[in-house]
Amino acid sequence: MKLCIEARDGQVWRHVGDHSAPLPNCLQPPRDAAPPETPLGLLEDWARRYDRAVRFGDPDQLPAIGSELLAWLDQGGALQAWISDGHRELEVLGTGGDAVADALLAAPWEILHDKTAFLALDRMKNFLPLRRVVPEGPGAAPGHRDLSMLFMAAAPEGQHELDYEAEEAAILEATRDRNTGRPLVHLAVEESGELEVLGDRHKTAGPFEILHLSCHGDIGKVGGETRPVLLLETATGGEDIVTPEKLTGALGQTPPPLLFLSACRTGQRGAASDGLPALDGRREGLAEAAASFAAAPRREAAAPAPGLTEPFARQMALRVPHVLGWDGSVYDADAAAFAQALYAGLARGETVAYAAARARHGVIDAAAQGRAPGQHWHLARVYLGPGGGGRPCDPAKPARPAPPPAAPRFLDAEKRIRVAGRGEFVGRRRQLQRLRRGFAGEAPGALIHGLGNLGKSSLAARLADRMEGHQLAVVVDRYDGLSILPDRTPEPRVRRGAPRHRPRDRRRGRGPGGARSCACHTRRAGPPAKTPGACPKGGGGETGSRGDQSRWHDPLRRNGDQLDGARHRSDPRPPAFGSTQIGFRNPCADFHRHPPVLRFRPSQSLFNYHDLRLVSLA
Known part of the structure; x- marks a missing residue:
């Protein structure tokens, strides 16, 4: 009734x-x-x-x-x-x-x-x-018996870290067919924590029936007004204060049928906290509450007063058919238990209101099992927008076609270094942000090192994808300039059997005029390192990125005649053991303070002066 x-x-x-x-x-x-x-x-x-x-x-x-x-x-x-x-x-x-x-x-x-x-x-x-929040109207009928979900977690550095990996795993387990083991929800994870990247993923990889944001939220002063906000991340891991208008703009013309804002105070009509820079809104972690749920730290929200803000979830419901939020500060474990039970019901054809009602029981069950405090079972709010009230999937409909297997991705043009594709890259958000911070601070390069098969090349490839305004150069095995920039330089005219000449200035390590051109630092211990250049790359080889093209075209044209006459030579010195880092000083003033860095493997030929200058330019 x-x-x-x-x-x-x-x-x-x-x-x-x-x-x-x-x-x-x-x-x-x-x-x-x-x-x-x-x-x-x-x-x-x-x-x-x-x-x-x-x-x-x-x-x-x-x-x-x-x-x-x-x-x-x-x-x-x-x-x-x-x-x-x-x-x-x-x-x-x-x-x-x-x-x-x-x-x-x-x-x-x-x-x-x-x-x-x-x-x-x-x-x-x-x-x-x-x-x-809007007059009732007809909703779109579900087209499949399974669901497609986009999941993103965010926690700016300095905020309480959420156990989003456990939440993600719990959702996957709860939405698996109990008879066949087949997943009922196709889960795509956006690992960046950034609003702009989330918007692009939603528009290009969809359509998605569900968008789940697991993050921090609060109510604060934005532009002099009391506004509800989400705390997402910048490219370098800082706070990105997201208002309902920004989120609506990122989702574009076709928002998902269901949006779950699993963040504190997203469903609350409240007053601003005391100072937005010190936002303390959080989904309390199970680690802090394990000893005593009652003693877990809590955020003290300001008491309601005139000028209360309209809840984030209610504002989003003006555009989205179904929106869920939390009316207050919620424990992380309670939020995860609610999400697990909610999606278990939605994946089996339940309506959003019915699945949310069952999810409240799920929080109580988790408390009885000691997995959650259970105190916040009543905080979830369900808002219906245009066309809201139905169910996102229909068990009587056919399953969506299986997506074609993703083509393997390689870092190098010769397809020798396999890296994780866009949908496979997860769990390296903090490392990626540290690299982005380094380059935002004018760092000349970055070193990615570690044991084999840990994802160093994939991390470097993902970083290259995020470095706008750069071009990728990958160095594998051969470290001469013509191997690094095959598309930029003419093939040297070297007669078969012709003697290889040394540079004009024979003093080792010096170029024309006696200017020092390189400095070598040998590392004996540890596995081979990956050393990025202007844009970090790594994994079985070294990579760099060339920035603003206007800085490169003219120097390359001016040195075209030198490229034709460039010759390679084998260094008469015995090879160095372990990995060697070589920093190059370029005659150009732009590179004098920030020399690019490359790594050489043992028993590899070193550059002559002309090669060094070419790599510096590239």
Whole structure:
């Protein structure tokens, strides 16, 4: 049975079955020492008391608030049939746009209590609370029996790290067919934590039925206004403060049917925290709460006051059919348990409201098993936007066609160095951000080293993808300039059997005029290293990137005659053992302070002076 409540002309109307009536302006019997009651005053008082109970971890206050809410709705006994029904749906209509409609959406309907138990925790009689922010309309029918989900986690450096890998693994396990083991959700992970990259992934790799953002959130002052924000990451790991407008712009013209903002305060109508630079909004980690969930650190949100902000999730629901958020600060373990149970239901054809109701039971189950505190089972909010209310997949529909296997990716043109493709690269976000910070600070290069088959080449390849305005040069085995820049330089005209001449200045390590051209540093210990040049690359070879092309064309043309006459020579010195780093000084002033770096393997030929100058230019 469905119960609808809406704000109209300053009153709250109740619609159940075929009967509609305005709700009274006061409670019967009235509360002791209560102020003059109006619908707006009642709703704001319940929201204020609920917020205080959540902030101070006082769950004993929730039954009293929930009982008053249900008693107000049931005045005259009009809801007895609805309360005893096995499928109780509560739809809160907040389409009026006035203060009463705002307070109606903010009231904690999830904790309705019949003086015996919370309706939401009754496993025999379902209770499905949801909030609709636009008029109801037809929704798009699901096209497949399986789901496609885009998952991104973000935690700027300095913020509490989320256990997003455990959350991702739990979602995958919960959405696997129990009979065949076949995944019911095709999960794509965006590892960058960046809004712009997320938007590109959504537009180019979709369509996705679900976008799940696991991150930090808060309410703060942005441009002098109180705004809800998400804390995503910049390319270097810093905070990127994302407002609803920025997220809407990144998702573009076709947002996903379901958006889960699994971050603190994304469903809360609250006041700003004390200072946005010190944002402390977090999904509390299980590691901190393991000893005592009650003693886990909590963020103290500001008390509600005039000028409360509209929740992030509610604003997104103006464009997205289904949006989920958290009405307060939520424990990381509770959020992960809720997501696991939610997607288990959605993958099997349940509606969003029904799956969310079952997910609240999942949080309680996780608490009983010691996997989560379970204290925040009631914080999740479900908002319906245009076309919302249906289910994202239909078990009666065919499965989506399997995507073709991704073509293997190679770092070098000869296809000898295999690297992870775009969909395979995960788990190296912090290393990638440190490299980006280094180059943002004018670092001349970076060294990626470690044991074999750990992903050094893949990390270098991913970095090259993210370095805009650069061109990639890969060095493998041969370290002469013509091997590095085959597309830039003419092939040297060397007669077969012709003697190889030394450079004009025979002093080792010096070019024309006696200028020193290189400095060698030999490393004996450890496995071979990968040494990037102007843009870090590595893995079985060395890579670099050439930046603004205008800096390279003229020098190469000026030295074209020297390239024709360039000759290679074998160094008469015995080879160095281990890996050797060589830094080059270029005659050009641009490279004097930041020489590019290359690595040589043992028993490899060294450059002559002309080759060194060519590599420096490239």
